[in-house]
Amino acid sequence: MRKWKIILATFLIAGVSSAQEVDYEEYDLDNGLHVILHQDNTAPVVITSIMYHVGGKDRTEGLTGFAHLFEHLLFDGSENIATGTWDEIVSSHGGQLNANTSQDRTYYYELFPSNNLELGLWMESERLLHPIISQEALDREIEVVKEERRLRYDNRPYGQLLPVLGETLFSNHPYKDPNIGYMPDLESATLQDVVAYNEKYYVPNNAVLIVAGDLDISKTKKLVADYFGPIPKGAEITRNNPKEAPITQEIRKKAYDPNIQIPAAMVAYRTPGFTERDARILDMISTYLSDGRSSKLYKKLVDDQKQALQIGAFNIGQEDYGMYLIFGLPVGETPLQTLVTEIEEEVEALRMGLISEKDYQKLQNKFENDFVNSNSTIAGIAGSLATNYMLYGDTSLINREIEIFRSITREEIRDVAIKYLKPTQRAVIEYLPGDKMDN
Template sequence: MKQLIITALTTIMVSVSVSAQQLKFTEYDLKNGLHVILHEDKSAPIVAVSVMYHVGSKDEDPRRTGFAHFFEHLLFEGTEHMKRGEFMKIVSSNGGQNNANTSQDRTFYYEIFPSNQLELGLWLESERMLHPKIDEVGVKTQNEVVKEEKRLRVDNSPYGKFTEKIFSNLFQGHPYSWQPIGSMAHLDEAKLSEFLTFFKKYYIPNNAVLVIAGDIDIHKSKALVEKYFSDIPAGPKVVKQVFELKPIKEQLIDTVYDANIQVPAIFAAYRIPNMESRDNKVMGMISSLLSAGGSSRLSMKLVDTKKTAVNVSAFSFDMEDHSAFITLALPNKNTPLNDLLKDIDAEVECLKIELISQKELKKLQNQFENNYVSVNSKMIGLAENLANGYTFKNKQTNAINEELKIIQSISAEEIRSVAQKYLNHNERVILYYLPQK
């Protein structure tokens, strides 16, 4: 017991220390436009090397959806100086881990290495940027990989199509209306020249940010960055297209039938501001208030007290242009879906009328602070947050140090006001997700 108490106190002290300190970093641009962010942390002998390209499914031709996600896979195929399939082998044989992911707005590649392998990580990412292997063999290989991923994560996954259906209604007229996985038919129809054109347009140093975080020496790291990235030529400036969304003026209702489920579900989705906005942060707090943990409002009401739901949730899907706020519930004992929706709506209406208590507000602030400390205590989480700040917050990398100040400044009155502003029945999409017989 004594050891448990000591461990708990140590954890609290570390958390307070991390949250109170300003995260320090060095940032600058190479002549080719590559933005570089360096964070030194000697607490563990590891280093995270990451590159975020400001390209996602939003940047695709509507007739060629899935390209950004496809490149997430394709750029592991090898390079002029690396045999096909060797990328991951090189990483693992040198004690590292690597991965990548794609969203509507960006593609993120990273490696985590022992700190003595920093140069290897930089070489790998410079190879990926400068001369990757993009040919018919690689395209065909990764085409099959992506198809299998879609079968696994979407086609044959329970409730796997809910974002696709919700977004197609919520973001009509915007590229957010399709998912990053894209259309397999579009990928089948695409020519090699189209993939090469897409690469040359977006995967360039002046459309990317390189973040190195961990056990590094700033001066030596700068020299290595110069060595591996300075000779990569810049491309034409990427100009982002602006899309205007028509306001939703009446409730939209849709239905999905899914052979992979036995329990139906009901979703309600609202269009909310982009990830940069203060209102978006408030909506994040609202989602936590409604469904974060067993003591949240929706869980206590529908799962514990009334026992009408086996699962209930509310969450924000944050993106660069617009975001989505989604509630969902799965019924218990054949409870009608509309009854679940009425109970969720009642809790939302309560937020729009009554102020939350100071106790609830403090709990929310603590939850966000704990999450902030948890994410940024890992070098790859810290690297991604630094890259996000530069990429999506008007090149304000220091936004990472303002995050908690914003959360702590949000009041109960502001939570009520934001709920009133965005959570309205006539501005939402209702999705009935039903078993297919």
């Protein structure tokens, strides 16, 4: 068994060869489940994964955090999988598993030696067809999620940073609430609420199944039909999330964190959803500003002027709206406003002119390398296929996305900075040590 785990870990890291085009086949079952198959017989491993189009933003007021709760709850067991044995079944067959939830989707997967393909399909079909959602399981998993919230958010240094960012940039859209939810909402969740949530979102017509690796296409199609074909289709899901009014004047805010000693400066902007071309340009801008020691903000504030311990620019992609954050930790007594001023100087330079040809070529090389690496493992390919279909509406991006980045011009980089990264459209947040009541 140890041998298989070593093999699986090796192919998670080094799996398939690098830059070749990813071949795949996709189709729909009668119940609406979208299926994508990718055959690569170079290693005896296979991944079975499902992405559901449900995330933190899919909630009602007072019932936040349900998608993340389900990430835990749907590992609890099923009518045919005893409570608490999901991990044991996977590991005893030489496999690995995981799941993760964002504001927009939830993703589950199992990676197995390829002779356990049928087991992986059966387990994912059990999650859809026969989940056991009992009061006992709900109580147990709510406590697990509450403890996770304490560790990752409430008691972790800078753990409130993203929740503060969301509540600052959004007044109406569900992105204002943290993906993990609020403690009172978790504590008040009823079994009836949770069962209704499962029946609404965890249905085949709200999911995509990916099977990738060492498989036979025709045999896999039959297994998929056998295990997933009988699952009933769910009701059509409609979303009508509130729109946000544009930010037209700078927002100033203070937030407090009792778990930190060094304050932070946060400069944030609301940006377009990640399917927009402009969102990819913002990815390039964040790389230009802070990716690596030679990037503009790092070299200026950390190396040359020694005003920051740490600096980073992040384009946080989401389906409806994105969040663009520039985050800095000051050195010594450097005022937070000094970091804000220096950050704006570099952003203004982007708005006022074109980046150099040398910097532009560095960006192109970096994104080319990232694209190759993203498709260099079976696990990476499966995740890309699921994301491109479910969230971008175009599976072929797995082979074409680099063409979009190659086509981005220096002029577009300038124009997007002008469009979204203006002082009148930003939020400046002082993230300070201590408790708000003490200040």
